[in-house]
Amino acid sequence: MPKKIKDTDPRKYLYDIIDTECVIAVIIDENYKIIYANKGAEKVSGYQKKELLNKNGIQCFIPKEYQKKILERIKRAYSGNLKEKTIAPLITKSGRLRTIFWNGAIKKTEDGKSVLALYGHDITEEIQTKKSLEKKEEIYRQLVENSFAIIYTKDLKGRYLSVNPAWKIFKGIDAKETINKTDYEIFNKKTADIFQNTDNKVIRTKKMYSSYDKFSIKGKDYYQETVKYPLRNEKGEIVGICGISHDVTEQVKAKKELKIFERTTASALRKSEEKYRTLFNNINIGVYRATFGKHGKFLDVNPALVRILGYRSKKELLSIRISDIYLNPNDRVKNSNEIKKIGIYNDDEIIYKKKDGTLIITSDSVKVVTNENGKPIYFDGIIEDITEQKKIQKQIKNYAKHLETMVLKRTHELEEQTKKALEATKIKSAFLASVSHELRTPLTSIIGYTELMEDDALKKINNKQKNHIKIIKKNAQQLLRLISDILDITKIENKGAKLKIEECNIRKLVTEIKKVFKPLFSKKGLELEIIIDQTVPGKIKTDHQKLRQILFNLISNALKFTPQGVVEILVYSKSKKIIFEISDTGIGISHKDKGRLFQVFQRTNNPLVQKTEGSGLGLVLTKKMVNLLNGKIEVKSKPEQGSTFIVSLPQ
Amino acid sequence: MRKKVLIVENDRELLNIYKIRLEQAGFNVFTAQDGLTGIKKALENLPDLILLDLAMPEADGKDFLSIFQISKNIKDTPIIIVSNYSPDHVELTDFKDQIVDYLVKIEFTPKEIANKVINFFQQ
Numbered sequence: 001m002p003k004k005i006k007d008t009d010p011r012k013y014l015y016d017i018i019d020t021e022c023v024i025a026v027i028i029d030e031n032y033k034i035i036y037a038n039k040g041a042e043k044v045s046g047y048q049k050k051e052l053l054n055k056n057g058i059q060c061f062i063p064k065e066y067q068k069k070i071l072e073r074i075k076r077a078y079s080g081n082l083k084e085k086t087i088a089p090l091i092t093k094s095g096r097l098r099t100i101f102w103n104g105a106i107k108k109t110e111d112g113k114s115v116l117a118l119y120g121h122d123i124t125e126e127i128q129t130k131k132s133l134e135k136k137e138e139i140y141r142q143l144v145e146n147s148f149a150i151i152y153t154k155d156l157k158g159r160y161l162s163v164n165p166a167w168k169i170f171k172g173i174d175a176k177e178t179i180n181k182t183d184y185e186i187f188n189k190k191t192a193d194i195f196q197n198t199d200n201k202v203i204r205t206k207k208m209y210s211s212y213d214k215f216s217i218k219g220k221d222y223y224q225e226t227v228k229y230p231l232r233n234e235k236g237e238i239v240g241i242c243g244i245s246h247d248v249t250e251q252v253k254a255k256k257e258l259k260i261f262e263r264t265t266a267s268a269l270r271k272s273e274e275k276y277r278t279l280f281n282n283i284n285i286g287v288y289r290a291t292f293g294k295h296g297k298f299l300d301v302n303p304a305l306v307r308i309l310g311y312r313s314k315k316e317l318l319s320i321r322i323s324d325i326y327l328n329p330n331d332r333v334k335n336s337n338e339i340k341k342i343g344i345y346n347d348d349e350i351i352y353k354k355k356d357g358t359l360i361i362t363s364d365s366v367k368v369v370t371n372e373n374g375k376p377i378y379f380d381g382i383i384e385d386i387t388e389q390k391k392i393q394k395q396i397k398n399y400a401k402h403l404e405t406m407v408l409k410r411t412h413e414l415e416e417q418t419k420k421a422l423e424a425t426k427i428k429s430a431f432l433a434s435v436s437h438e439l440r441t442p443l444t445s446i447i448g449y450t451e452l453m454e455d456d457a458l459k460k461i462n463n464k465q466k467n468h469i470k471i472i473k474k475n476a477q478q479l480l481r482l483i484s485d486i487l488d489i490t491k492i493e494n495k496g497a498k499l500k501i502e503e504c505n506i507r508k509l510v511t512e513i514k515k516v517f518k519p520l521f522s523k524k525g526l527e528l529e530i531i532i533d534q535t536v537p538g539k540i541k542t543d544h545q546k547l548r549q550i551l552f553n554l555i556s557n558a559l560k561f562t563p564q565g566v567v568e569i570l571v572y573s574k575s576k577k578i579i580f581e582i583s584d585t586g587i588g589i590s591h592k593d594k595g596r597l598f599q600v601f602q603r604t605n606n607p608l609v610q611k612t613e614g615s616g617l618g619l620v621l622t623k624k625m626v627n628l629l630n631g632k633i634e635v636k637s638k639p640e641q642g643s644t645f646i647v648s649l650p651q
Numbered sequence: 652m653r654k655k656v657l658i659v660e661n662d663r664e665l666l667n668i669y670k671i672r673l674e675q676a677g678f679n680v681f682t683a684q685d686g687l688t689g690i691k692k693a694l695e696n697l698p699d700l701i702l703l704d705l706a707m708p709e710a711d712g713k714d715f716l717s718i719f720q721i722s723k724n725i726k727d728t729p730i731i732i733v734s735n736y737s738p739d740h741v742e743l744t745d746f747k748d749q750i751v752d753y754l755v756k757i758e759f760t761p762k763e764i765a766n767k768v769i770n771f772f773q774q
Binding site: 445455480 | 662664665668671672735737739756757761
């Protein structure tokens with residue numbers, strides 16, 4: 001203890017503190033050798049007092065990079081600036097660094113030497129706290145700088161004090177144009193009013209306030225969620241406002257679109273649902289959803305199914321067991337298991353029992369509905385009542401069968417009739433042939449004797465008798481021709497006429513016919529013109545005799561029915577057919593008569609025709625012969641305008 | 652020497668007419684009403700021409716021709732067929748050497764048929 005301090009001096013109590021750990025006290029000599037160290041020094045360095053003494057205080061305890069700086073400060077103290085403060089690191093026994101705040105003073109000892117007395121204070125913890133604080137602040141600064149949220153501060157007059165970069169990104173306004181300006185100087189009035197309004201609420205209530213605002217900047221709409229809170233100074237007085245705004249424009253837009261989409265989809269869904277619901281309710285086919293199981297229950301049924309199964313209401317049908325509508329309840333189990341197994345079936349015919357016990361035949365289709373794991377949960381099905389359909393089908397079947405029998409019976413009858421008719425025709429033809437033949441012989445005799453009389457009578461009978469004989473002969477001959485025609489027709493009908501197909505020279509045949517007819521025409525004062533076209537082939541294959549007869553008949557007819565004028569025969573070839581056209585300038589044929597021209601014993605009512613002799617079978621026979629030669633005959637005529645008969649035969 | 656003509660015709664009246672006509676024309680006429688009698692008369696009289704009907708009872712014209720062909724003495728006698736059938740319906744190719752004419756009754760009167768016989772001998 002210094003001798004200068006008296007016992008009465010209160011400072012003497014302070015000396016005790018040096019011997020505690022509260023303070024570091026070290027004294028080093030001019031060579032920096034430690035000559036004193038207290039408990040505080042022991043604690044901070046980790047060395048014992050005896051270990052510390054005589055050690056070089058600079059070299060042993062100060063890190064090399066600091067030694068120079070420390071030594072300069074000590075020199076400065078020696079050179080007159082007696083007191084120095086410095087912060088210096090200290091190496092402890094365990095090698096750790098502690099930061100010490102030193103106060104030093106140069107003192108003169110009694111022997112005239114100078115020593116450096118040092119008081120130190122360990123501030124390691126305080127510095128570390130400060131460093132971590134600085135670090136935190138940096139983090140916050142970066143947060144603010146990089147935040148997508150718009151962060152800003154304003155003073156009480158509404159002037160912006162700071163804005164972060166997000167401000168520009170979202171509001172499109174440069175930070176420089178913002179600082180020290182109010183909302184009214186930056187935005188339009190409506191927008192500024194919104195901001196100002198929330199500012200005022202924060203200042204008035206002195207509490208945090210959050211809002212959701214819609215506003216426009218430069219004509220563009222924005223949506224923002226904002227939190228504002230009051231800024232206070234150390235005294236707790238409100239000095240401004242801090243705001244954090246989050247731009248949600250894009251989200252709102254997306255939400256809006258989603259809403260529209262949802263609304264549209266919902267509407268479409270509703271419509272579709274309504275449609276199916278209407279269908280479900282109004283369709284005439286039973287539709288249901290049902291559970292599996294031994295008995296099973298309907299989960300939903302449409303009105304048609306209620307009707308089909310004969311129940312009073314949907315409620316009633318939902319209350320019954322499905323096995324109840326089966327004729328045999330065991331079938332239900334079988335059916336249910338089958339559905340589960342195969343999943344689907346279509347148009348199965350199943351008989352169900354209605355409520356009143358009557359049976360109906362139905363066409364069933366079923367589809368299993370499974371949950372997301374593929375496990376069957378229930379099944380949907382449709383039931384169509386086809387009882388009536390079946391009845392009708394059966395009726396139709398029966399009717400068809402009946403018809404079939406009828407048709408068979410009728411066909412058989414017709415066959416019989418045809419057979420009989422054919423037989424009758426055959427009998428008729430045979431009869432006619434026989435009769436004709438039998439008639440012919442006596443007629444020939446009559447003609448023969450008449451001729452004898454004619455020849456004999458030249459001398460013995462008078463002219464009147466001679467005329468009578470002539471009439472007998474003429475009529476007998478006509479009768480003979482008739483019989484002959486009948487015979488020919490019956491032959492054709494009985495297919496008794498045999499064709500003799502051979503090569504036939506048309507030109508030669510026509511010339512021969514001309515030779516025969518020419519005198520007959522001249523006698524009647526008529527002209528006969530024959531034109532054979534160059535297209536006519538030299539020879540055709542046909543029955544020469546039949547063709548001859550056909551042409552003879554037609555030319556004879558023309559001769560008979562033409563009182564004056566010309567008969568023209570035109571022969572030409574067309575589409576592999578040979579055509580004979582026999583035209584006259586005769587009496588012609590009425591439309592009515594044309595139809596029956598080729599029928600048996602049909603002669604017209606024309607008096608001229610009636611006067612004319614003929615069997616009435618000539619054209620019938622002609623037509624039959626033309627048909628026999630695979631040809632066709634037709635007639636073009638008008639009364640008083642002549643007729644044209646056209647015969648076409650294959651070449 | 653008068654020419655001999657045999658008429659084989661079923662119909663008695665027709666046969667008579669031919670007979671009158673041919674006798675008037677100066678022929679020696681023999682007649683038969685069936686094929687068998689016809690053959691008998693032909694063998695007895697050896698005619699210069701035969702007028703033959705085809706449809707007859709007993710032996711018909713064809714039978715006549717069959718027997719006629721194997722009878723040495725008469726087999727070369729010329730024959731005129733007089734028939735109701737058209738020649739298309741009668742198969743006579745075996746006898747074509749003897750048949751000099753074929754007359755269909757419907758196409759000729761008895762007078763014309765008789766004239767055919769007369770014409771045959773005049774040629």
